Amino acid sequence: MGMFEYVVVLTGVVIGLALTHLMQGVARIIEQPDRVRVWWVHLGWVGYMFVNAVFWWWWEFRLRLIVSWSFQLYAFVLGYAFLVYLICAVLFPSDVAAFRGYKEYFIARRRWFFGMLIAWLAIDLLDTWAKGSTYFASLGIEYPIAQAGLALVCLLGFLSPRERVQILVLLLVIAYQASRIVRFFDVVQ
Numbered sequence: 001m002g003m004f005e006y007v008v009v010l011t012g013v014v015i016g017l018a019l020t021h022l023m024q025g026v027a028r029i030i031e032q033p034d035r036v037r038v039w040w041v042h043l044g045w046v047g048y049m050f051v052n053a054v055f056w057w058w059w060e061f062r063l064r065l066i067v068s069w070s071f072q073l074y075a076f077v078l079g080y081a082f083l084v085y086l087i088c089a090v091l092f093p094s095d096v097a098a099f100r101g102y103k104e105y106f107i108a109r110r111r112w113f114f115g116m117l118i119a120w121l122a123i124d125l126l127d128t129w130a131k132g133s134t135y136f137a138s139l140g141i142e143y144p145i146a147q148a149g150l151a152l153v154c155l156l157g158f159l160s161p162r163e164r165v166q167i168l169v170l171l172l173v174i175a176y177q178a179s180r181i182v183r184f185f186d187v188v189q
Contacts, residue, residue, distance in 0.1 A: 003066075003069040003074075004063055004064045004066065004069075007063065007069065007074055007077055007078070008060065008063075010078060010081075011060065011077060011078060011080075011081040012057065014078070014081040014082055014084070014085050015053055015056060015057050015081055015084060015085070017085055018049075018053045018081075018084050018085040018087075018088040018089070019050065019053050019054070019088070021085070021088050021089055021091075021092060022046055022049060022050050022053075022088050022091065022092065023050075024092070025046065025091065025092030026043075026046065028092075036096050036099075036101055036102060037100060037101025037102065037103065038101065038102055039101060039102045039103035039106060041103070041106065041163075041166050041167055041170050042091065042102040042103065042105075042106045043102075044170045044174065045091060045106070045113070045170060046091050046092075048170075048173065048174055048177065049084075049087055049088050049091060051177070051181075052084070052177070053084050053088060055181075056080075056081070056084055060077070060127075062131045062135065063077065063130070063131060065131065065132065065135075066130070066131070073130060076126070076127075076130070077127070077130075079123075080120075080123050080124075080127055083116060083119060083120055083123065084120070086116055087113065087116045087117060087120065090109055090112050090113050090116065091106075091113070093105065093109075103163075106166075107161045107166070110157060110158060110161065110166070111158055113157075114154045114155070114157045114158035114169075115158060117154045118151050118154050118155065118158070121147045121150055121151045121154070122147075122151070124147065125144065125147055128143070146176065146180075149176075150173060150176065153169055153172050153173060154169065154173070156168075156169055157169035157170075
């Protein structure tokens with residue numbers, strides 16, 4: 001087993017737990033639909049994070065090109081996976097009874113959620129650079145500009161509890177991610 005395989009085993013477990021957390025949250029809603037009020041914006045973020053956790057695994061396959069792994073790089077990649085898990089975990093608390101539903105919960109926890117999303121966008125820049133400057137450059141100028149733009153949109157969600165702002169932020173982020181999927185996520189090389 002090479003170092004890449006060693007690293008992806010543990011990060012795969014962490015990402016698997018993140019996906020499991022999201023699926024269990026959705027299953028609880030399906031099992032007990034009258035228990036907690038659902039908010040479509042919250043479910044939109046659940047779907048967004050599910051897709052992003054899956055694609056995180058997809059894009060991390062490029063780490064196989066790294067020949068020499070330092071402990072710092074290992075810790076960085078593991079921390080990155082842990083952040084993905086935390087973002088997913090904050091979407092479904094162990095108990096939402098203190099809130100009138102997922103809308104109230106999400107608005108109350110939006111700073112945690114968007115703060116971690118902003119951190120994720122920044123960390124993704126570093127992760128992409130770790131895969132090599134040639135790979136980073138191959139993504140073109142759109143990549144760093146998009147990361148900065150998405151961070152600004154997430155900052156809007158971080159700052160404003162207004163429902164219309166939260167809807168706008170979700171729609172902008174999902175629209176860009178959908179365009180990115182169509183344009184770039186066809187084949188891993």
